[in-house]
Amino acid sequence: MRKNKILFATDFSQKSFKIIENILKYIQNKENELYIIHVIKNQLLEEKLDKELTKKKGFKILKKYFPTLIEENFFCINGNIEDQIAYHTDKLMVSLVILGYSKKDDFISRFFESSNTKDIVRNLNTPSLIIKSKKSISFDNILIPTDLSLESKNYINEVSKLFPDAKIKIYYAYSIPYEKKLNFYSFEEKINESQNEAKQTLLKTAHDFYNSLEIKNKSKFILKESELSVENLIKDSKNIEPDLIAVHTTGFFSFFAFYLVEHSKINILIKKMN
Numbered sequence: 001m002r003k004n005k006i007l008f009a010t011d012f013s014q015k016s017f018k019i020i021e022n023i024l025k026y027i028q029n030k031e032n033e034l035y036i037i038h039v040i041k042n043q044l045l046e047e048k049l050d051k052e053l054t055k056k057k058g059f060k061i062l063k064k065y066f067p068t069l070i071e072e073n074f075f076c077i078n079g080n081i082e083d084q085i086a087y088h089t090d091k092l093m094v095s096l097v098i099l100g101y102s103k104k105d106d107f108i109s110r111f112f113e114s115s116n117t118k119d120i121v122r123n124l125n126t127p128s129l130i131i132k133s134k135k136s137i138s139f140d141n142i143l144i145p146t147d148l149s150l151e152s153k154n155y156i157n158e159v160s161k162l163f164p165d166a167k168i169k170i171y172y173a174y175s176i177p178y179e180k181k182l183n184f185y186s187f188e189e190k191i192n193e194s195q196n197e198a199k200q201t202l203l204k205t206a207h208d209f210y211n212s213l214e215i216k217n218k219s220k221f222i223l224k225e226s227e228l229s230v231e232n233l234i235k236d237s238k239n240i241e242p243d244l245i246a247v248h249t250t251g252f253f254s255f256f257a258f259y260l261v262e263h264s265k266i267n268i269l270i271k272k273m274n
Contacts, residue, residue, distance in 0.1 A: 003033045004095040009085055009120075010038050012058070016100055017065055019131050023098060024066060026137040036062065036069070037088055040078040051076065082123040089126050095162065097128045101261070118258050121249070127162065127271040129244075132264050139163045142269075143242035145171045145233055145260075147253050148209045151273035155248035159269065160215035168219045169240060170210060173228040174202050199225075230260045242266060248273045 008023060010016040023034060038058055055076035062069050077084055089097055101117055121128050129137075144159060146152040160168060176195045203223070210221045222240070226232055237245065246269040249257045261268050 003031050005033050005035060005092055006096050006098060007035045007037060007085070007089055007092065007094040008098040009081075009100075010036055010062075011100075012038065012061065018134075019098065019100055020062075020066060022131075022137045024068065033073070034069070035073045035075070035088070035092055035094065037075045037077070037085060039081045039084045040076070041081055051078070082119050085120055086123045086125075089124055094126055097124060097126055099128055099130055101130050101132055117261065121270055122272055124272065127158070127246075127269055130261055130268040130270060132261075133267050137267070138243040139166050141169070141240075141242045142166045142244045142246050143169050143171055143237060143240055144246045145173070145228070145256075146209070147228075148172065148206060149250070149253070151248055151250040152253075153209065153213060155246070155271060155273050157214050158271070159246045160213075160217050164217065166217055168215060168217045169222055169242065170213075170219065171222045171224070171233065171236070171240075172206050172209075173224040173226050173232060174206070175225065175227050176202070228256065230256065230263055233260065234264060237266060244269055246270075250274070 006023065006027065008016075008020060010020065020036070026032075027034060040054070055074070058076045059069075059071050059074045062074065063071075075088060085097065088094070097120075099117055099120060117130060121130075131137075142159065142163060144156055146156065156168070156170065160166075176199050206223060207221070213219075222236075224232070224236065233245075244267050245260065245264060247253075247257045247260055248271055250273045257270060261270060
């Protein structure tokens with residue numbers, strides 16, 4: 001059985017060390033292999049640093065805190081952060097990239113200077129786990145918001161294969177068009193009839209989508225008659241209690257996905273779908 005490979009980008013901060021600790025707890029007794037990458041982006045440092053010496057010093061620090069780490073699985077390189085993470089993800093055939101959340105006006109430390117979690121995600125063809133919670137890493141219960149698109153279907157199927165033992169809840173929020181001004185002209189009966197037809201069509205489309213999914217996980221379909229918004233999803237997730245929210249990025253749904261990454265307190269699994 002081929003091991004699933006995980007790549008984590010570290011900046012040697014205490015926050016990133018806590019994430020490494022949680023990753024090691026998660027992969028214990030599992031068929032997973034952890035790779036760690038540190039990217040030096042400062043051009044002045046690039047010219048003066050002895051790369052091999054820097055790598056040895058960096059791994060010595062890691063080994064002090066995490067004795068089980070393997071030196072061959074540690075990469076200390078210079079260059080563009082997004083490009084280097086993408087390159088090593090492809091080269092190593094990584095199944096999952098793990099990132100500490102950062103944004104340009106609130107980066108976690110030097111590693112993400114002039115970078116952005118969104119930029120890294122957009123540059124990858126592999127799912128990225130964005131750590132937003134301080135809790136232990138778990139994939140037992142996964143919540144997946146959907147827009148019923150082909151990209152969403154493909155992503156749900158991919159998440160299912162990546163975590164075959166997880167319980168998956170598919171979340172679809174919909175709203176029925178309603179024009180208040182028409183009531184002024186006494187068209188209320190027609191409006192109700194039209195709305196009911198629109199609702200039934202939407203529900204049929206939603207159930208057809210759910211039934212077409214190629215997943216073997218224990219799953220549930222959650223339908224909400226409300227606007228799809230990050231605020232509503234976060235509110236509903238308090239009752240659903242997922243360990244993870246998995247969301248794809250494509251087209252208009254990307255705005256929702258990255259806004260969710262910014263505001264969620266639950267870990268996010270995200271992937272750009274072409």
